[in-house]
Amino acid sequence: MAPNVVLVTGVADRIAGRLAAELAADESIERVIGVDPNPPATGLPERVELVAADPRGPLVTRVLRSAGVDTVVHAAPLTGPGQVVGTMRLLAGCQRAGGVRKLVVRSTAEVYGASATSPAVFTEQDVPDGVRRDALEVESHVRGFARRHPEATVTTVRLAELLGSGADSPLARYLALPVVPTALGFDARVQVLHPGDAVAVLRRAVTHDLPGVYNAGGDGVLLLSQAIRRAGRVQLPMPRAAVPAAARLARAELSPDLARLLNYGRVLDTTRLKTAFGYAPRWSTTAAFDDYVHGQRR
């Protein structure tokens, strides 16, 4: 069913903001409402109605009801302590407002974790057991919502690490270090998703009815050592345990999941994205990475 009134959470984030802007440019959508407690860093078009609300508060529920929202895109990045409560509030709001027919959730590949015992390539059927408890909890609440509301279309997309020109992610900040600390004796496989593809995937989930869980990542992989060389940086191997501290010294925070990812690597199977979902990422991992490097040099 075509969306009429769309609510996008986390529009201060680049991906969510660009998604809201693109949806606003779509004439067939009547209203686009952006929710975020913080003001967006980049200007959003006039047509995006901004609501400065904390998703943990009750305001979002009122907006859902009074505006007659039929499509909710939970595009806020899964960072910060309030995400689980925010998601629970949002889902409760959807339930109470009654008019929500579609829910699109931006999840992350971090749900899979990364370890020596992980399969080389994760499919959507693999049981997520990552160290990101909050992301796992958000997904489990979304599954609960889908179970209780079989009439609603619920789409969850698990995005690989975001990297591209101008991307601001922990991985981007880490790779931008002049000397990159790496774990001695490890060389991770890294798969990235270009922000442009991330927006396109979320947008397709809004405009089409595609229930289910989908992995989203660029084609191909780069080894961490290879990526560092392509970026023209120098790697500094050191004992594994010292890497997060060294990165922190250089002001690049590595989350526990990212630190594990940079040891063991993680690759998503995107067959379902290309077939059932019907979207082939335009940037391969290498292309997205080179775009990122190009953006750094400008």
Add this chain to the structure above:
Amino acid sequence: MGEAQVIPLPRRELDGPPVTVPRPRPVTRLRQRREAPGLRAFVRNRLTGEYPVDEFGFDPELTDTLLLPPLRAVYEKWFRVTVTGTLPPGGSLVVANHSGTLPWDALMTAVAVRDNHPERRHLRMLGADLVFKVPVLGSLARKSGQTLACRADAVRLLRAGEVVGVWPEGFKGIGKPFHERYRLQRFGRGGFVTTALRAEVPIVPCSIVGAEEIHPKIADLKPLAKLLGLPYFPVTPLFPLLGPLGAIPLPTKWHIHFGDPIRPAPSTPDAADDPAQILEIADTVRDTIQATLDHLVATRPSIF
């Protein structure tokens, strides 16, 4: 972790199809090496990061330029490996006996497959998770094409038409004492059969003669192994007596035979979940390898 126990299986009377002992045949195709990039190009690609890596982390350029040549020298000059039999074109699951205390048999089989496969495939081996936990070893294993021994990875490789290698005896086989040489250990729970059935590929029974004698393990220092987190700590006539020198394998003469492919013909569509069929096929593969080993050991002129 419990101590792995060696459970010798009684030689089974065959009631299935008779196991034919294959006569060694010459390899039909002459070895032809793919053009590896010149050393200069290789170094340039390394410095710019301009080389392909697959989703398992396999780096064919590095493998062919740096890793395989020294192994090929050991293969030709030290163990003087003879290869008989043929590998079917396309994807297949190579199942081999494991021995020798250190996994030289796996490395030599990798060279044998690379040089004798009709499509010049690399052997993609499945390794224990221990391998991927160890720094350097883990990343080197991935770069040379190996991956974790789990069904998802194995089926994915086979469906992509790769040649996958498994050693179902695992640590029980490679770490068995010298007096049990050429006696196959238990073949796990036949997981490799399920994998082959799922991926619909033939199983190639591979018998390796010569690896048993490279490090004759006469004792096992279990407390030391436990302390180091290793599956066993071997004592051979030369190790640890001679220190690192004792870790040099004895120059035995090797014979690797790739048997006729076994194409599991499942009688029911859900055979991959049927323990009876899985164990039957696993036993057929095991008996084929054992019979070939017996034949090859009995007819070889000398260990060296």
